[in-house]
Amino acid sequence: MKVVLRNPRRELAIPGPMSVTKLLGRLEIVRESVIVIRGGTLVPGDAVLADDDEIEIRPVISGGAG
């Protein structure tokens, strides 16, 4: 599957099928710090991502302290 990461933007190719939870674990990404988007909508942790899926792992943390 094609995985788009942000901040900075980059792409990874990872073989599917694989669950969202397993993918985040493999990439060592904390679940609470991202949302996962496929086809314009959210996918939950137990959703299985297919080999031909294109997904975005979008960070949700913003850092302004002012």
Next chain:
Amino acid sequence: MKCRVCRGPAVIDLPRHNANFCVEHFLRLCRNQVVKAIEDFSMLSPGDRVLVAVSGGKDSLALWDLLVELGYRADGLYLGLGIGEYSDVSGTYARAFAEERNLSLQVLDLRDTYGYDVPTAAAATRRVPCSACGMSKRHLFDRAAIDGGYDVVATGHNLDDEAAVLYGNTLHWDLEHLARQYPVLPARPGFPKKVKPLVRLTEREMAAYCVLRGIDYQVEECPMAAGNTHLGYKAQLNALEATSPGTKAAFVLGFWDRMSPVVAGLRAAADEPPDATQRCVRCGAPTLAETCAFCRLVETSAAHVPVPVPSPRRRGRR
């Protein structure tokens, strides 16, 4: 994975609630959490004119959307901070949101109006960028609210923001800031009431809300904030949340429930204006000095050679 409410297909899992939700019931959850925050802390009254501090990011746009959905009269104010492409893109999202929904958005550009931007202010005053930015925002949102006759300023601070600030204040036992950390600041002479209706919702929930509501927002991180202490605190708290869901909410909401009454006296003292009769000779804002901190920042920054936006990589090496 099924929705806890309707057993339909879920789109999001929320470990802190030990539950999953479909689109409809997740959006309802968000609205209910905002209503509870507004009611618990007496943030808003029906008919209030609300000025939303809009950045173009997920939190402020979600907040504006939620307040309008709940029936409040809410206008927006966007400040052009002059942080290069980041600010240009952020402004585009803020304007598009307002135009698509026929909402009123006031736009104020620091460089055009006051002759400085945040990177230059940070260099000129030798403050960290978030400090110069925060001071500018507080002053200009206060002033816009007073001048525009708004009852209250609403900001998009969420549960993660509050948890990170509380974590930092606690680590340093900063009693003055602990006393002031509360989701409502009452109006004082020269200052409007300020509220944070998103304090019961996490950053992840706000990002999810925007995606499910079709709200486009600035996803990129502010280049001036990269590597700051606040982000480090958030990462540490999210590591705790991963192994013990609900920790952040217990930390923040428990603080307000059980510790705020303990420090209430300190808060009352901190909220007292230093000298209600003294006003800045330039802008009229309450101040301890002849000229307020914002007007001094403007004077110093506008006289400084414009400073380019540092790259995140360079800042990260500091």
